[in-house]
Amino acid sequence: MYKIAVLPGDGIGKEVIEEALKVLSAVSEKYGIEFDIKKYLFGGSAIDEYGTPYPKETEEACLESDAVLLGAVGGPKWDDLDGDKRPEAGLLALRKSLDVYANLRPAILFSSLKSASPLKDELLKDGLDVLVVRELTGGIYFGDRGTEKIDYGYKAYDTEAYTTKEIERIAHIAFKAARNRKKKVTSVDKANILDSSRLWRKVVNEVSKEYPDVDLNHQYVDNCSMQLIKDPSQFDVILTSNMFGDILSDEASQLTGSIGMLPSASLRGDKVGLYEPVHGSAPDIAGTKKANPLATILSVAMMLEYSFDRLDAANDIRKAVNELLEDGYRTSDLGSGIILNTEEMGDMVLKYLKR
Amino acid sequence: MYKIAVLPGDGIGKEVIEEALKVLSAVSEKYGIEFDIKKYLFGGSAIDEYGTPYPKETEEACLESDAVLLGAVGGPKWDDLDGDKRPEAGLLALRKSLDVYANLRPAILFSSLKSASPLKDELLKDGLDVLVVRELTGGIYFGDRGTEKIDYGYKAYDTEAYTTKEIERIAHIAFKAARNRKKKVTSVDKANILDSSRLWRKVVNEVSKEYPDVDLNHQYVDNCSMQLIKDPSQFDVILTSNMFGDILSDEASQLTGSIGMLPSASLRGDKVGLYEPVHGSAPDIAGTKKANPLATILSVAMMLEYSFDRLDAANDIRKAVNELLEDGYRTSDLGSGIILNTEEMGDMVLKYLKR
Ligand SMILES: [Mg+2]
Ligand SMILES: [Mg+2]
Numbered sequence: 001m002y003k004i005a006v007l008p009g010d011g012i013g014k015e016v017i018e019e020a021l022k023v024l025s026a027v028s029e030k031y032g033i034e035f036d037i038k039k040y041l042f043g044g045s046a047i048d049e050y051g052t053p054y055p056k057e058t059e060e061a062c063l064e065s066d067a068v069l070l071g072a073v074g075g076p077k078w079d080d081l082d083g084d085k086r087p088e089a090g091l092l093a094l095r096k097s098l099d100v101y102a103n104l105r106p107a108i109l110f111s112s113l114k115s116a117s118p119l120k121d122e123l124l125k126d127g128l129d130v131l132v133v134r135e136l137t138g139g140i141y142f143g144d145r146g147t148e149k150i151d152y153g154y155k156a157y158d159t160e161a162y163t164t165k166e167i168e169r170i171a172h173i174a175f176k177a178a179r180n181r182k183k184k185v186t187s188v189d190k191a192n193i194l195d196s197s198r199l200w201r202k203v204v205n206e207v208s209k210e211y212p213d214v215d216l217n218h219q220y221v222d223n224c225s226m227q228l229i230k231d232p233s234q235f236d237v238i239l240t241s242n243m244f245g246d247i248l249s250d251e252a253s254q255l256t257g258s259i260g261m262l263p264s265a266s267l268r269g270d271k272v273g274l275y276e277p278v279h280g281s282a283p284d285i286a287g288t289k290k291a292n293p294l295a296t297i298l299s300v301a302m303m304l305e306y307s308f309d310r311l312d313a314a315n316d317i318r319k320a321v322n323e324l325l326e327d328g329y330r331t332s333d334l335g336s337g338i339i340l341n342t343e344e345m346g347d348m349v350l351k352y353l354k355r
Numbered sequence: 356m357y358k359i360a361v362l363p364g365d366g367i368g369k370e371v372i373e374e375a376l377k378v379l380s381a382v383s384e385k386y387g388i389e390f391d392i393k394k395y396l397f398g399g400s401a402i403d404e405y406g407t408p409y410p411k412e413t414e415e416a417c418l419e420s421d422a423v424l425l426g427a428v429g430g431p432k433w434d435d436l437d438g439d440k441r442p443e444a445g446l447l448a449l450r451k452s453l454d455v456y457a458n459l460r461p462a463i464l465f466s467s468l469k470s471a472s473p474l475k476d477e478l479l480k481d482g483l484d485v486l487v488v489r490e491l492t493g494g495i496y497f498g499d500r501g502t503e504k505i506d507y508g509y510k511a512y513d514t515e516a517y518t519t520k521e522i523e524r525i526a527h528i529a530f531k532a533a534r535n536r537k538k539k540v541t542s543v544d545k546a547n548i549l550d551s552s553r554l555w556r557k558v559v560n561e562v563s564k565e566y567p568d569v570d571l572n573h574q575y576v577d578n579c580s581m582q583l584i585k586d587p588s589q590f591d592v593i594l595t596s597n598m599f600g601d602i603l604s605d606e607a608s609q610l611t612g613s614i615g616m617l618p619s620a621s622l623r624g625d626k627v628g629l630y631e632p633v634h635g636s637a638p639d640i641a642g643t644k645k646a647n648p649l650a651t652i653l654s655v656a657m658m659l660e661y662s663f664d665r666l667d668a669a670n671d672i673r674k675a676v677n678e679l680l681e682d683g684y685r686t687s688d689l690g691s692g693i694i695l696n697t698e699e700m701g702d703m704v705l706k707y708l709k710r
Binding site: 230 | 498519523
């Protein structure tokens with residue numbers, strides 16, 4: 001019995017979560033996996049009820065769960081609140097309290113959505129399926145920083161720092177993920193310049209010895225930003241630091257042209273994970289039934305793969321999504337085809353899962 | 356009379372420089388601008404003669420010049436030398452001795468070379484002409500760094516630091532460059548996280564007040580890496596730090612698909628500049644007359660614009676290059692057309708300049 005805390009959040013978050021829960025329940029039936037699923041308030045909806053985006057009750061439930069499934073948070077209603085009282089502050093608090101240090105962002109281009117990619121068709125012949133594994137709790141985003149008055153104006157600084165342990169644990173997650181994929185890790189750094197990158201490369205090389213079945217190569221970050229555009233099919237898993245991962249995961253997402261399709265996972269070593277779509281709460285389309293639930297449904301697939309070790313069920317969901325897209329079903333954000341609303345798209349996934 | 360030190364360097368560097376010098380001499384005649392041009396050994400060729408890639412004689416000449424024109428350095432002959440004795444070490448020493456703190460990298464897609472871009476045609480309707488202005492002597496590439504033994508393994512760190520003065524001077528270069536273009540600066544930072552970025556944004560906002568004719572907007576670096584692919588025509592001048600500029604200038608270059616066409620300039624405030632093609636010494640094609648001289652010829656155009664304030668002559672060269680490409684003339688790296696060798700391409704630029 002796996003315990004799942006579900007945080008629908010705000011806007012379309014609530015709508016797409018409903019469809020993801022239908023899929024979870026279908027998977028439970030088909031594979032005989034039992035889930036204990038409970039919903040909790042989070043983000044703006046929690047602010048309205050408790051005055052805080054991440055209430056104690058929600059936190060306790062998340063900490064006791066095997067996985068957390070999140071919709072999306074935020075909206076104009078809460079935009080005037082102070083920084084640390086806004087729905088988005090709940091996201092940071094949630095990630096911190098779960099202590100998830102690995103952010104996994106797959107950039108997958110489903111072949112029937114090729115036309116949405118900004119890249120020319122000939123570059124996508126071999127498809128596009130890159131998983132960016134980004135270190136999430138270290139590096140320059142959390143290092144020592146400050147601003148001091150000097151003779152003329154100011155001097156401001158930030159510190160990029162990594163320890164052997166921080167690099168080891170994220171590297172293990174990347175190599176393990178590669179084992180379920182094409183068995184290739186590209187570690188990205190700036191080792192020709194940075195001390196932190198030289199340590200990164202050394203530790204990744206060490207960890208790779210435990211995964212002789214996985215190929216490892218190294219790329220400098222500036223070269224990687226070119227290679228992603230020039231020849232994206234060379235990549236399987238990209239392993240990188242917090243800052244480089246922030247840039248490269250967004251660049252890789254954009255190559256698919258369909259941000260409404262992209263799931264994500266944030267993990268720690270014991271398989272506990274937080275799963276959420278990359279898209280936001282889209283207040284402009286909330287309530288119109290136009291939201292695309294597939295990113296959240298694909299986040300459920302990641303949950304099955306990474307938290308519950310059920311690659312079979314995960315790939316089953318992915319296959320269903322791929323097939324219904326091939327057959328022309330779309331939500332309105334995906335361009336022309338047989339247009340379905342949020343609920344209809346959820347039902348269509350169920351139908352293809354049951355075929 | 357402008358003094359130009361010319362450093363042909365190694366490999367195809369020597370070949371493309373010859374063509375660039377023919378263009379300089381044609382410009383001198385057409386516009387009545389006088390140049391005092393002398394060649395000096397640099398890179399591998401200097402190692403062979405003096406045992407060092409940046410000999411004293413070359414340095415003295417560069418320091419006395421108004422501009423330095425560089426071909427390219429390096430080759431297999433010198434690959435086994437130690438790091439600080441290699442041709443590439445000469446590049447760092449050259450930039451340092453000239454004290455150039457602004458690196459300007461235009462990513463221009465000539466409309467007749469659209470097919471080389473990895474981007475779909477519909478994204479390039481409005482062309483692609485982005486100038487990345489990268490801070491070159493500060494930031495994390497030059498900050499305090501170290502690696503220390505800790506209880507378990509090591510901790511390594513690097514420091515991203517900027518002062519008001521460093522940001523001011525690079526901002527002025529970006530705003531001035533924008534005045535000769537579409538009058539738009541996009542400053543790229545990570546001000547939602549980094550102290551150095553918050554100072555960056557504040558100072559850029561201040562400097563912008565002196566350029567009321569230039570529009571300024573700000574983007575986070577991760578968003579910019581997406582926007583470059585999603586909608587490259589939104590950009591005119593991108594102003595950013597050393598590290599972000601390293602990544603974004605390479606990403607922007609790749610969008611053109613024609614690295615053999617890309618010039619660069621490295622400047623300081625007094626208009627002294629170093630001009631060089633982005634491509635390397637390409638030892639594999641050296642001596643075959645296949646080298647494309649256009650990146651070096653376009654570097655001469657940048658020299659005319661930035662060091663000699665002759666936008667008219669600079670644009671004349673750009674127009675000539677654009678027109679001969681429209682008429683189907685190509686070097687072999689540019690795909691099919693009327694294929695010219697290095698010398699023939701140089702002569703063709705002269706012919707179009709004289710029309
Ligand atoms: Mg980001
Ligand atoms: Mg670079």
